[in-house]
Amino acid sequence: MPKKAKPAGTGKEEGPVPCKQLKMEAAGRPSTLNFNHPSGLFESLISPIKTETFFKEFWEQKPLIIQRDEPALATYYQSLFKLSDLKSLCSRGSLYYGRDINVCRCVNGKKKVLNKDGKVHFLQLRKDFDHKRATIQFHQPQRFKDELWKIQEKLECYFGSLVGSNVYMTPAGSQGLPPHYDDVEVFILQLEGEKHWRLYHPTVPLAREYSVEAEDRIGRPTHEVTLKPGDLLYFPRGTIHQADTPPGLAHSTHVTISTYQNNSWGDFLLDTISGLVLDTAKEDMEFRAGIPRQLLLQVETAAVATRRLSGFLRKLADRLEGNNVLLSSDMKKDFVMNRLPPYYEGDGAELSTPGGQVPRLDSIVRLQFKDHVVLTVGPDQSRSDETQDKMVYVYHSLKNRRALHMMGNEETECHGLRFPLSHVDALKQIWNSSAISVKDLKLTTDEEKESLVLSLWTECLIQVV
Numbered sequence: 001m002p003k004k005a006k007p008a009g010t011g012k013e014e015g016p017v018p019c020k021q022l023k024m025e026a027a028g029r030p031s032t033l034n035f036n037h038p039s040g041l042f043e044s045l046i047s048p049i050k051t052e053t054f055f056k057e058f059w060e061q062k063p064l065i066i067q068r069d070e071p072a073l074a075t076y077y078q079s080l081f082k083l084s085d086l087k088s089l090c091s092r093g094s095l096y097y098g099r100d101i102n103v104c105r106c107v108n109g110k111k112k113v114l115n116k117d118g119k120v121h122f123l124q125l126r127k128d129f130d131h132k133r134a135t136i137q138f139h140q141p142q143r144f145k146d147e148l149w150k151i152q153e154k155l156e157c158y159f160g161s162l163v164g165s166n167v168y169m170t171p172a173g174s175q176g177l178p179p180h181y182d183d184v185e186v187f188i189l190q191l192e193g194e195k196h197w198r199l200y201h202p203t204v205p206l207a208r209e210y211s212v213e214a215e216d217r218i219g220r221p222t223h224e225v226t227l228k229p230g231d232l233l234y235f236p237r238g239t240i241h242q243a244d245t246p247p248g249l250a251h252s253t254h255v256t257i258s259t260y261q262n263n264s265w266g267d268f269l270l271d272t273i274s275g276l277v278l279d280t281a282k283e284d285m286e287f288r289a290g291i292p293r294q295l296l297l298q299v300e301t302a303a304v305a306t307r308r309l310s311g312f313l314r315k316l317a318d319r320l321e322g323n324n325v326l327l328s329s330d331m332k333k334d335f336v337m338n339r340l341p342p343y344y345e346g347d348g349a350e351l352s353t354p355g356g357q358v359p360r361l362d363s364i365v366r367l368q369f370k371d372h373v374v375l376t377v378g379p380d381q382s383r384s385d386e387t388q389d390k391m392v393y394v395y396h397s398l399k400n401r402r403a404l405h406m407m408g409n410e411e412t413e414c415h416g417l418r419f420p421l422s423h424v425d426a427l428k429q430i431w432n433s434s435a436i437s438v439k440d441l442k443l444t445t446d447e448e449k450e451s452l453v454l455s456l457w458t459e460c461l462i463q464v465v
Contacts, residue, residue: 032076035150038158038371045151045187046232054234060185060206063199063235065225074230077191080147081167083129083253086136089144090122099407102137103128106175106242109215129169129251135176138167140406141255142340149402152257153340157371162339163259164406170195173247180212181240184258188234190227192253193245197233199223200240206264207238227254263331271331275378276316276323287312332374333395337414341400342372350460351398357464359438359453361446365462366435372397373461375427381418392424393417398460417455426452435465 034040043051049058049066058064068074095101097115103125104113114134116124128134142148142165155163164184170176172193181202188197198221203213218240226246227233235241237260245252281287295305342351351369359365367373373396380391395416404412419427426441426449441449456462 032073033151035154038154041151041154042158046234058234058236060236063223063233063239065223066232067225067228068230068232070230074228077189077229080151080189080191081138081141081145081253081255082192083136083169083251085145086125086138086169087122089138090120090125093119095120100139101125102139103134104137104176105132105134106178109178111176111178111212129171133171133174135171135174136169137176138169141165141167143403143405143407146343148255149340150343153343155257155259156339159259160335161259161263162261162335162406163257164261165255165257167191167253167255169251169253170243170245171251172245172249175242175244177242178212179215179218179240179242180210181207181238182210182258183208183237183261185237185260186235186239187232187257188227188254189257190229190231190233190252190254192229193250194226194228195243195252195254196226196246197224197241197243199235202236202238202240205238206236208262208264213240268331271329272320272327273316275327275329276320280316280319284315327377329376332376333393333414336372336374336395336397336416337400337412338405339372339397339400340405341397341402342369352460354457354460355463359450359457359462359464361438361450363438363453363464364435365430365438365453365457366433366465367430367456367461368463369396369398369461370431375424375431377421377424390421391418392421392427394419394427394456394459394461396459396461415459417459419452419455423448423452430456430462 032044034044039051046054046064046066049064054064089095096119097103097117101115101120102113103115104111106112114128114132125136129136142152148165152163152165168176169192179200181204188195200213200218200221203217204211225233243254277287292302292305295302341348344351357363373394375392375394377390377392380389393416395414397415399415400412423443426443429436429441430453438449438453439446441452443449443452453462457464
């Protein structure tokens with residue numbers, strides 16, 4: 001019977017957790033991942049740990065190590081990315097140092113970058129790998145490897161957050177990066193060879209920034225494990241970690257799949273509060289009244305100003321709790337604008353050309369690609385005056401460019417539709433129904449009903465059932 005791993009350790013400072021304590025027996029795990037739906041994919045990714053257990057005991061709390069002795073799964077993991085893939089990827093002539101690939105090595109606790117200038121050439125890359133014992137870091141391989149696109153697209157649907165990845169290829173007896181922590185939740189999938197990991201207590205739990213930590217500050221490891229192909233390691237943002245390839249063995253290849261960058265309650269509060277303040281100020285004259293003279297010149301905020309601000313915050317809280325409309329959200333727009341398009345096989349015509357029957361008043365329609373569409377309310381962006389009317393926006397990722405995913409490229413654009421605010425209830429009906437009759441939509445006229453569904457159909461967002 002293949003062996004499965006159980007959760008790693010308690011996170012207490014009691015020395016590294018030996019691997020033999022992490023193994024457990026579990027039967028019935030599929031040999032590859034389940035792509036039927038996003039939750040099924042995540043469940044199969046962390047199997048045999050149950051999803052409920054993961055989010056209750058590990059997510060944002062402590063590391064999880066899953067070791068598996070399953071040849072079929074190891075073979076599948078190896079297919080995601082191999083060192084030998086570099087030759088064909090470099091032959092495209094479109095990979096550049098810094099943007100697509102970093103070459104680095106950890107020397108005396110510090111990161112030494114060995115990048116050249118311009119395009120990446122495979123022979124030079126292999127030379128640095130073999131002779132300088134350098135780690136090759138490949139940025140966002142889902143742009144080129146279909147199976148990683150397939151995995152990460154489903155995970156973006158599951159988390160409702162951007163999911164990036166990096167592949168690290170490290171020669172035997174070498175380490176690429178010094179001890180550090182990240183601002184993302186990290187899932188490590190071991191693809192080739194073995195990688196020795198040491199994890200430490202965070203100095204900044206749920207960190208919002210990347211930072212290198214000195215060896216003399218991090219103490220003893222809380223977890224220590226060597227991963228083999230098919231194994232998985234998860235740790236929360238802020239977890240200090242370092243990894244090396246054991247000497248005398250083959251090279252190691254692993255992929256880090258990361259998510260939840262800038263996706264905290266604090267970020268969501270900042271995103272929603274500005275729109276809430278602006279909306280309230282339009283209706284409440286107190287919010288439009290001027291602040292006291294010379295308030296900005298004072299070293300400390302006066303007590304009267306602090307009390308006034310506290311009162312405003314209480315008003316905003318009351319307004320928020322009594323608000324059942326969709327809040328304007330730049331986070332929603334940013335997510336859907338920058339995420340991966342739906343995974344498809346072939347030319348993806350179904351994402352760009354509406355198909356099937358044209359919807360009419362007597363049609364029954366349903367939303368498709370629901371995980372790739374967001375609904376939000378905001379000011380009419382076509383007007384610049386202060387009397388902007390609210391509009392309801394339907395943003396989607398069907399036309400996003402996979403090649404730009406997670407690359408911070410300014411060429412990204414937002415795709416979608418906008419409708420008068422009077423259409424929001426009808427749109428909610430479509431969103432909340434498995435199927436709905438067009439004539440039952442909450443709009444005043446039949447013409448409005450037909451126009452709404454035709455617009456959504458043209459954008460490939462609904463289909464007639």
